[in-house]
Amino acid sequence: MDWQGQKHSEFLMQILLVVFAVVAFAVGYAIESFQMMILIYASGVLLTALITVPNWPFFNRHPLKWLDPSEADRHPKPQATTAASKKKASKQK
Amino acid sequence: MHSFGYRANALVTFAVTILAAMCSLASLSDNFNVPTPTADVKVLNINWFQKQPNGNDEVSLTLNISVDLSSMFTWNTKQVFVFVAAEYETPQNALNQVSLWDGIIPSKEHAKFWIHTTNKYRFIDQGSNLRGKDFNLTLHWHVMPKTGKMFADKIVKSGYHLPEEYR
Secondary structure (H helix, E strand, O other): OOHHHHHHHHHHHHHHHHHHHHHHHHHHHHOOOHHHHHHHHHHHHHHHHHHHOOOOHHHOOOOOOOOOHHHHHOOOOOOOOHHHHHHHHHHHO | OOOHHHHHHHHHHHHHHHHHHHHHHHHHHHHHOOOOOEEEEEEEEEEEEEEOOOOOEEEEEEEEEEEEOHHHOOOOEEEEEEEEEEEEOOOOOOOEEEEEEEEEEOOHHHOEEEEEEEOOOOEEOOOOOOOOOEEEEEEEEEEEEOOOOOEEEEEEEEEEEOOOOOO
16 A cells, blocks of 8 residues: 555544444444444444455555666665764764 | 554454443443332242251241333343342341342343242341341342443332241
8 A cells, every 4th residue: 555545544444433333323222222233333344344454456546656776776876985984873873 | 554464453453442432332321211110029928937956047938029120121231130138137137138039031021020939049047036027028130231330229118027936
């Protein structure tokens, strides 16, 4: 999943669970059946898990733009000298 | 949200927390119920009344217990435990309570009933104080919920009397 997808997934998960809980409690209270409340909520949890946990494609619609490998080769990583890097390390600590 | 396991864990934790909230709400909803129980206990017969070898009095009664506890049941009720206790005073103890009979009511349909029975548990005094004793018969009930708080209450029926002599 990309960053946007993760945000959407978390939001969906929270909303879906709360909605199912409210519906389950309302229905259970109205028809005086504790079992029905638990049944509705349990199926809601499973459905929410199915929708938000796996890495579905619709969570990957803003994929990260990694640097192209051929572009990376044209800009080699800076190589610091070993003496300078040792001094820097001790200063930072 | 950074991996499958992370999301699964977040979902399960949140789901269980919400479940706990739903169960407390269900228990709180029991407070809206206004029960109207009725009960009556009659002593039909004193079967026998003896002094045991160890000096304690024992009496056997036949009781007729009729109750209507159907208004105690809510959507969050698992069962109602009901018992009848004899209460009396002796010189040694200000209050003696002896449980004579109990039962479990599993559902609203079973909550209105009468039963004709001898005492399920023995009515034995600590001592020999029962001759000519006045006693109360108290019907207690415990409303056991599916989740949350248990409610308990009772009805006291007074005016029962034991014989002056053993028989």
